[in-house]
Amino acid sequence: MTIGASSGHGSNGGEASRTRSDHARAASPAPAEPECLTAICRGNYAVVTVPDVTLADLASFTPARPALTGEPRGVGVVGLPTNLVASASEQRMSGRILDFDVTVRFVPAGFVFDYGDGSTRRSSTAGVSWSRAGQASFTPTATSHVYTKPGTYPVRVTVLYAPSVDFGSGVWRPVDGYVRATSGGYDVRVVEVRTALVDRTCLENPSGPGC
Numbered sequence: 001m002t003i004g005a006s007s008g009h010g011s012n013g014g015e016a017s018r019t020r021s022d023h024a025r026a027a028s029p030a031p032a033e034p035e036c037l038t039a040i041c042r043g044n045y046a047v048v049t050v051p052d053v054t055l056a057d058l059a060s061f062t063p064a065r066p067a068l069t070g071e072p073r074g075v076g077v078v079g080l081p082t083n084l085v086a087s088a089s090e091q092r093m094s095g096r097i098l099d100f101d102v103t104v105r106f107v108p109a110g111f112v113f114d115y116g117d118g119s120t121r122r123s124s125t126a127g128v129s130w131s132r133a134g135q136a137s138f139t140p141t142a143t144s145h146v147y148t149k150p151g152t153y154p155v156r157v158t159v160l161y162a163p164s165v166d167f168g169s170g171v172w173r174p175v176d177g178y179v180r181a182t183s184g185g186y187d188v189r190v191v192e193v194r195t196a197l198v199d200r201t202c203l204e205n206p207s208g209p210g211c
Contacts, residue, residue, distance in 0.1 A: 050167050051098050055177045058163055063091050063106040066159045068183040071130055071137070076153075076190040081144035085127040086111050086157040086183070097165065105172060106161035106179060115145045116153030116188065126157075147190040158182045 066088040076082035088108045095102060111123045127143035130136065147153065160178040167173070 050100065050173070053097060053165050053173065053175050055163070055175060055179065057097050058104060058175065058179060061093055061095060061104045061106075061163075061179075063159075063161050063179060063181045065181050066111075066126075066157055066183045068155065068157045068186045070155070070186065070188060074187065074189060076147050076188045077138070078147055078150055078190055078192045080138045081140045081146055082188060082190070083127065083130060083141050083144045084113055084115075084155060084157070085129055085143065086113075086159065088126060088159045088161075088181075091161075100167055102168070103166045105164045105166070107164070108159050109162040109178065110160035111143070112158040112160065113143055113145070114156045114158070115147075116155045117147060117149075117151075119145065121145070147188075150190050150192050152187050152189045154185045155188050156183050156185060 066086050068084065068086050070076075070085065071083040088111075090108070091106045093104055095104065097104075108126070111126055113121045113123065115121070121143070123143050125142050127141060130139065130141070133141065135141065159181050161181065163175040163177075163179050164172040165175060
């Protein structure tokens, strides 16, 4: 039947039919939007379903090594905090995974400091210099370490990067696990410092106590 055929009283029937049709359309639920975490989306439509990505699939993507420094630079004092500061930032790189063009993002999510004397510490922060933190030298920080014996210690930091992948839709899909990157060796020479109360300085009396 054609709705809206032109007879005098048929006009009202057509309007009623269209009203019922409009109400029916309004009552029908809107089609669900696709889940863009499992599909490449264009607007409101899924174009193709993307595969799950694992750490093994990211083997060809390697974040840069973090940098590591300390305060005092390269030196520590027995019994006092040596402050270690790492440097790492978000990194992005393009490539292909499972025949898809992708962008991989690595975001620093944790830092594991190896102090070279058998002790380690995991921190959520890369550390900060004493001056930037507004602290006096040789005060404890979230990444500092106190050495108990003199010696030279190879210090390292491993950054735990949280990876995610964008298949070109602008949606970042997280990948389970962490990708690790470790700094090169940063040696800290730890020395003992002794003080003595004397009546003359070491310049005045080079053979004096503590000189």
